[in-house]
Amino acid sequence: MLNIRLLMCSLIYPLAAAAALTVSSIASAADAPPGASSCTGCHPARAGVSTPVPRLNGRDAAEMTTAMTEFRTGKRPATVMDRIAKGFTDDETKAIAAYFAAQKD
């Protein structure tokens, strides 16, 4: 029983990420991909916070993935994101982008 649950957990997430599903119930906080929980230290999880840093919730996954790639290569100017983006692989970045795309207010 436990094994089946584990197997399902490990299968569901990559599928959700690949399909960039927009159903927030699937991308529950429990299954946030590695790294995602750190992002809200600067990118507000909730609306109404006074900061020049944009929120990530509900943004287009492909747009966020492109931004991270361009931060990493230096194509897009940044203050800290150039340094942080280099710490994540393409797959990790895509999973995080899909997760935030699926978060709706």
Next chain:
Amino acid sequence: MTKTKGIARRLTRRDVMKSAAAAAVLLPMPALAQGAAGRVVVIGGGFAGASCARALKALDARINVTLVEASRTFTACPFSNLVIAGMRELTAQQFGYDKVAASGVTMAFSSASGVDPQAKSVTLADGNRLAYDRLVLAPGIDIRWDGLPGYDEAAANVMPHAWKAGEQTTLLRRQLESMEDGGLVVISAPANPFRCPPGPYERASLMAYYLKTKKPKSKLIVLDAKDAFSKQRLFQNAWKELYPNLEWVSLSSGGKVTSVEPSSKTVVTDFSRHQAAVANIIPPQKAARVADLAQVADRSGWCPVDAMTFESKQQPNIHVIGDAAIMGAMPKSAFSANAQAKVCAAAVAKLLAGEKPVEPRLINTCYSVLAPDYGITVAGAYRPKDGVLVDAEGGGVSPIDAPASTRAAEARYADGWFNTITAEVFG
């Protein structure tokens, strides 16, 4: 016992077989996975503890989470250097726990007086006893009152450390404000590791800013027990440009403070004595006392933890996060504390459900403000390797040669970061 036997006698053979079959299925899984999601006690209501408590409730509302915190008001350390320099009020640093409680966390406004890792229970100073399935310690730091000759709790009233925000912050500010122009300000910076690695240098910068604008004949000396520090070139370049009256004395130049004399506010090194008008002694530190009660601190005074789950390497079922913990390359910052708290919460939720925690990735970003429009950062990502967190690719500090607009942007982002993280933890 007798009662159970009585019930067993009344069961039919079929009932017994049914429950035996059920037990065979259920036994390999922790009992917790079946009904109630488990009890978690979190000790310490700072960036680490309050974040973890709320994250646990957000992950699984059925988890019974109690947050133990002695103070009803939290006073944040990040940005408290601005308070010392008169650029911000202490009230802007202060937060209550109403929203934490509203998110389903049970607040226990008391302190832990005992931890029994075998019985899995915490005793509080108010006499209550809390049983736990998982305990999360987020106690922050204590000053090592035996770490610097002459520096005890009475001395801290004369030569404040201001390394725990609150009364000490206000005291240091008042001393700076009442000092005559032309006075000598001394900051003593400790050896590694300690809370907020760039903190002493941000403080030096902002105190120098205050002196430059209000008391320009004054001088500031940083006496350091190290030869290198966080964002060093960025700080030193800024000092050269902005604060010619700030002098940094490294360990190898005789900067290590060996004792203090509170009666005359004298700071002593192997080579010299500095009689200060204002002396800010940032002393050696260790994990706060509850770490000793729970037997999770090692001989260094800090708490080694597993890089996947933040579970103590010394006590099972006890996790340590934030400044008290050591797990490799991640610095002791509020950002780290918050990031670790969320990873720890996810791991604890998985463990309570009898599932395997996911290998985490973490980020840290530390802002330092050197003047109202001058900010710098160190940022990086971390991943587990061989039981500790190591630097991922990338990471590093702000560019050494950057225009004023970049420094101004980072000062604005610093402000935004404070608003964001405090909203997530306390808002």
